[in-house]
Amino acid sequence: MKNFSTVGTRLVLAALFCGAAAAPAARAAAASKCEFRADAPDQHLVVRGDTLWDISGRFLQQPWCWPTVWGMNREQIANPHWIYPGQVIWFDRAAGRLRLGNRIEANGGVNDPATERRSPRLRTEGLGKDAVPSIPAGVIEPFLSQPLIIENDELKGAPRVVATQDDHVFIGKGDKAYVRGELNGNTSFQVFRPGNPLRDPVTKEVIGHEAFYLGTLKLQAEARGGDVHTFVVASAKEEMGKGDQLRAIPPTPMQNYVPHPPGQQVDARVMAIYGGVTHAGQNQVVSINRGKLDGLDVGAVLQLYHAGRTVSDSTAPKGWLGMSEQRVRLPDEEVGNLFIFRVFKHISYGLIMQVTAPVEVGDVAKSPE
Known part of the structure; x- marks a missing residue:
């Protein structure tokens, strides 16, 4: 591995950030922070367990500079191509860029640089289960699908459990729940119980509530001639009962986004x-x-x-x-x-x-x- 011979080189965003529409002053300010590490390697073989954050940290002093050195625009940041184990990240020192290539076995020369192909663009495959995640996925999985925060406008119109099967205080999987409120065409719901208020540390106003996730309900029969719907408990993490509220199950969000600075000052x-x-x-x-x-x-x-x-x-x-x-x-x-x-x-x-x-x-x- 070579030593980094261009310590302090500044990366100019105008040349690297394709399609960016930042002002010249903003580009210069961002570029001054996007420096390669003095001990940046010539290449890195992607392995299982890697994350985009960890890989970028091997090459860059600031991992959030990842889009800059790849020359990515905002659309590519939000919907990137993916990096997979077995590929090679190359440090193109002359261009001040990172590039992605595939390792090729030829004549048994797996470790021979001559048998490796460099590509100037990211891999063009869709998201696969083996793609390298941005950050450790296991830590955040519960926060991606469960309603752990409920904002004030969601509380006002949320459907609610008004009665339970046989007037049970709590119900579990397979039991019926009677729900009142607008379903808006949805049939599967998460059940939650509002918890502690979340106050803005600056304004002191309540802008949301923590939510205790209880489980899921599935519509069995929509209200006919009234406004009470019949649901069945599909899954139960905690006991649920009268007064608990419902929220339509959201689509599972994508978990793999490129680390990047916000589009505006925050x-x-x-x-x-x-x-x-x-x-x-x-x-x-x-x-x-x-x-x-x-x-x-x-x-x-x-x-x-x-x-x-x-x-x-x-x-x-x-x-x-x-x-x-x-x-x-x-x-x-x-x-x-x-x-x-x-x-x-x-x-x-x-x-x-x-x-x-x-x-x-x-x-x-x-x-x-």
Whole structure:
């Protein structure tokens, strides 16, 4: 493996980011951060267990620069081609780019560079079960399909269980539930129970609720001549009963998005840490007070900071009559990265990637600088 001989080389976004429409100042600012590591390898053989985040971290000082060095536009970021075990990531030092190739066996020369083909484009296959994920999939799977956050507008019109089979206090799999509310053509629903309110750390307003996922119901008979529908419990994670609410089962979201900076400046705060703890570390999930209406999408990467404290400057010269006291705010302190993997209107879930200090409720999460 060669040593990296062009330490400090800046990558110019105008040349690498195909189709991007960023302003020149924004391009220059982003390019100045997208540097290859001094110890970047010449190549990396993709193996099972790799993630896009880990692979990009081998080559780049900032893993979120992945789209830049691939020359990807926004459409390719949201719907990328996939990388598979057995392929080779090449570092094209002359062009300052990463390229993807396939390893070819010829005359038994599996490890001979002459038997490897380089391709300037990403593999054009659709998503397969063996594709390399963006981040560790097992950590976030429950958060992709279960209603763990319910925003206020969803609570207002949600169908609800008004009675149970034989007036049982709780029902389980195979039991009947009687539901009142608009189904809007849906037949399969998740059952949830609203939990603790989620308050915006800045405005102090309640913008959603945690939701306890209870299981699923399937429509057996739609209301005829009334407004009460008959459902059967299809699965039960927890006991469910009268008063619990329903939400149509959403389509399973894609789990593999390219890490990238948000399309616009985002300044958010950590609202809650999953599990009710006060501090979070790497591979833990937090919710923040910004969502799709604020410019976030799946795969966006934010930098995490401890908000700077406001302190008294005891060294400042005294004012008139010596009565004034100056207060100053200390700079925010960077502590890690947050990968956004599920986005609601005003709230998002993020997975903490690298972290140098415990993340707390109220910490800052904003666009990479």
